[in-house]
Amino acid sequence: MSPRFSVVVTAHNEGDAIAACLHAISRQDGVADDELEIVVVDDRSTDDTAGVARACAVEGLRLIRIDEAAATSLTARQNALDLGFRAARGQIVLVLDADALVEPDWLRRMTAQILDGRADAVAGRVRFRGGGALAAWQSVDAAFYLGVCWLLSWLGLDRGVLFGNFCFLRSAYLAVGGFAAIGPTLTEDLAFARSLARTGCRIAYDDPTVSVRAAPDWQSLIARAKRVGSGPVAxxxxxxxxxxxxxxxxxxxxxxxxxxxxxxxxxxxxxxxxxxxxxxxxxxxxxxxxxxxxxxxxxxxxxxxxxxxxxxxxxxxxxxxxxxxxxxxxxxxxx
Known part of the structure; x- marks a missing residue:
């Protein structure tokens, strides 16, 4: 019997964070063991990410290892996500970062609008933990960004999402042709959201919040901003x-x-x-x-x-x- 839900987590050298993430995912209220699988794509990690994940012994864990970057024009992150999305067996695919922490009602709340037939994809909120100015700044920035995305969605225009907290019908990903059809981009979540919208998929914005680690310093924050700013004009x-x-x-x-x-x-x-x-x-x-x-x-x-x-x-x-x-x-x- 195939699971109803697949949580896809891509990880690159996340051995210090993956255990807490997996345990949090596995403790979802109202979800039977056979309804949920967790697909971890270990993308060329040089630490013991895979070993830590296995040691968690969580129910429904599937571990996929990438040893070498694929020889395609897609980014490494796109290739890892594509591998995880296509390997997923659930009707609904949820995406998290490897340092994410979720509440026990996260899955139920994230998937409610899809299960009720009101949406084909749902974008949730993201906040940053770690204390200090960087975590506070990134939390405000994410709230502002998703607020703008919701407004553009309300106006019927292209909008973005954050793969740090997102779910969608697996059939919708296959319908757009996956990242091979979307093309190479460093802003894979924005490109995917735009492709979903072009095919008529309904993207909803909801309250379930995921906690992720803040950037360790301002240099790392600027590096992230360089990547986000590389997206296409939209x-x-x-x-x-x-x-x-x-x-x-x-x-x-x-x-x-x-x-x-x-x-x-x-x-x-x-x-x-x-x-x-x-x-x-x-x-x-x-x-x-x-x-x-x-x-x-x-x-x-x-x-x-x-x-x-x-x-x-x-x-x-x-x-x-x-x-x-x-x-x-x-x-x-x-x-």
Whole structure:
């Protein structure tokens, strides 16, 4: 008998995190052992990720090992995900990072809209743990991003999701032709969401939250931002860029002219942005981070400028254990 649900976890040198992740997945309320399988794709790990996963002895675990990067134009991460998605036997596939921690009701809540026939895919919330400014910043950033995605979805435009907490009908992945049809990209979750939307799949946004580790330092955060910024031009990227650009444009124009009307426009734009961030923090249960709504956009703009400089100095992007000279192609070597 095939399971109803397949949780796919790709891992690259995650021996210190995979055990907690697997145990959390295995403790789902209202899910029988034969209804759930966990597919771990160990993607060229040089630590003992596979051994730690096996030692967990969780029910329904299937371990797939990749020894060498596939000779395709796809990224290593895309190849690992594709292998896991195609190996999955469940009707519904859920995706998590190897450092994810989930609550016991996570699976039930994530899949409810698909099982009820209201959606073909569901994007959940992601928050970052680890304490400090980096975890707080990334949690606010994720809340803002998913808020924009929900708004674009409501408007009927292309939107994104986060593979850190996502589920979909396996048949939908096969219908779009998998990543081979989608093509190489370093923003595989955004590309997949756009492909689903083009085939008429309904993507819902829901509350179940997954906790993942924050970036260890600002350099790692900038490296991640370089990868995210390498995605193609789309309604999502245009909307984000245009909205953010208004803030410095109004500020510079007001400073240059001294116009009271422009200062008022700047204030309205700034407060509207802070209110949008605050609303999404409240929706995600992140009330303690509300003060950061006042600082999010200025810091996001500063980080964006930092990324532009970083790309100019070194356009290479590290992702999935490989280094890419160009977005989604031309791998150099494992770092």
């Amino acid at each position: 309604p999502l990227s245009v909307a984000l860029a245009a909205w953010m650009a208004l803030l410095p444009i109004f500020a510079i124009a007001a400073l240059a002219s001294g116009s009271a009307a422009l200062w008022a426009a700047f204030a309205v734009r700034y407060l509207a942005g802070a209110a949008f961030v605050a609303a999404n923090l409240l929706a995600g249960g992140l009330r303690r981070l509300l003060p950061l709504a006042l600082f999010y956009e200025p810091l996001a703009i500063a980080i964006g400028l930092w990324v532009i400089v970083a790309v100019a100095l070194d356009p290479r992007v590290t992702w999935g254990g490989r280094v890419y000279r160009q977005p989604g192609k031309d791998p150099v070597k494992a770092p």
